[in-house]
Amino acid sequence: MIRFGVIGTNWITDSFIEAALKTGQYQLTAVYSRQLEKAQTFADKYGVSLCFDDLEAMASSSELDAVYIASPNSLHAPQAMQFIQHGKHVIGEKPLASNIAEIETLITTAQAQGVVLFEAMKTTYTPNFDQIRAALPKLGKLRKVYLSYCQLSSRYGKYLNGDNPNTFNPAFSNGSLMDIGIYPLSAAIGLFGEPNSFTAQGALLDSGVDAHGTLVLHYTDFDVVVSHSKVSNGLIPSEFQGEQGTLLVDSISECRAVTLHRSGEPALEMTVAQEENVMYYEALEFARLIDAQQVSHPDLARTQIVSAIITKAREIIGVHFPADEQTLA
Structure with a gap:
């Protein structure tokens, strides 16, 4: 049973939790929100008592094996890095990162740490x-x-x-x-x-x-x-x-x-x-990869190619993000 926590308390988090629990391979153990009261209100729906408003405390907790990240796009990569560095498996909502540089850093670090990194691309x-x-x-x-x-x-x-x-x-x-x-x-x-x-x-x-x-x-x-x-x-x-x-x-x-x-x-x-909730299938695949300890998996290549194209396309059409000037560490 994969003990997982969630970052984000919106509708998409509810959808992933529903899908993950339906697979029978997950146990929801922790909820994070910047506001502890909001985390507790969300967690109450699932009978979960472990709530955090401190991300470092959650990442270092021994009560979870994996995390699902559904925060704003710009936070996906730095939050994923924080959990990877604490040896947690990460499934991050698409896009997994703001640009290709962040993707490459995440993949290198996840493989060095021996954890599964996975983009929640339901399609x-x-x-x-x-x-x-x-x-x-x-x-x-x-x-x-x-x-x-x-x-x-x-x-x-x-x-x-x-x-x-x-x-x-x-x-x-x-x-x-x-x-x-x-x-x-x-x-x-x-x-x-x-x-x-x-x-x-x-x-x-x-x-x-x-x-x-x-x-x-x-x-x-x-x-x-x-x-x-x-x-x-x-x-x-x-x-x-x-x-x-x-x-x-x-x-x-x-x-x-x-x-x-x-x-x-x-x-x-x-x-x-x-399944009506097609996130069920990405949850199944993430669980399979964890169970197989398949840190290097083919879908990482797809994530890399997609991110590289989007990064270059944004450059072509003139879309610039603050994250493009930052280094993920």
């Missing part, structure tokens, strides 16, 4: 993501891929009213590519690996983060277009086009439906049943 662990992978050979020679994830932020109204919510604040390493575009980008890298090259475009808000944008990943025989937005809602499916057919995927972030359309054949529904 690539779902059963229907495996269905996409299985369907690709049925398309013949792949030619065009369009991956779209556009979701109007619930905080955009506050931003337009003159507030400065975390979700549109570069101090917290935010923006559309970091928060939204990372899903389809991670799906592309998970399926096809590192591209030969890429181009990036983005529209910036006055706050300094990107509101929406597009990446084009260039492979030898095909391109992948990644469309993302935090200021508009998208309803179209993602699409994989081959010379012998087309694959449609509903909701690329969770892969809710997969349908194969081969030329001259009836549409083939390839969707398999999934």
Whole structure:
């Protein structure tokens, strides 16, 4: 049984706890918040008594083996480092860090400490993501891929009213590519690996983060277009086009439906049943890695490639974070 603590007391933390407990491989033992009363209120829902408002005290506690980090993006890497240095396994919400330099430092340190470092990228662990992978050979020679994830932020109204919510604040390493575009980008890298090259475009808000944008990943025989937005809602499916057919995927972030359309054949529904809370699958994989003591695992390569692309894309479109000037130690 993996004894784990959580950093963050928002809805996504509740979702991960629900998913982790459902696997039967975790025991929630600790909750952290900057305000101890807030941590205690959150912990009471789960019958947990160990609460912290001191991160160092939590990281050094003998009462937990692992931590789930769901704080603002800019805090993911330094908090992960703190727990890694105390020999704790870390599952950090995407993006795992603000930039590629932080990712590389985290990976090096985690492997030196012999602990599992894992990015909570739910997309690539779902059963229907495996269905996409299985369907690709049925398309013949792949030619065009369009991956779209556009979701109007619930905080955009506050931003337009003159507030400065975390979700549109570069101090917290935010923006559309970091928060939204990372899903389809991670799906592309998970399926096809590192591209030969890429181009990036983005529209910036006055706050300094990107509101929406597009990446084009260039492979030898095909391109992948990644469309993302935090200021508009998208309803179209993602699409994989081959010379012998087309694959449609509903909701690329969770892969809710997969349908194969081969030329001259009836549409083939390839969707398999999934847990409603798809974080269940990332929790299962994290537990498997810990149990196997698999500190060096293939998903770290995907995380590195994605972070390197996002870091360079931000440079191209002009998004700069304070974290880019800091050294992780």
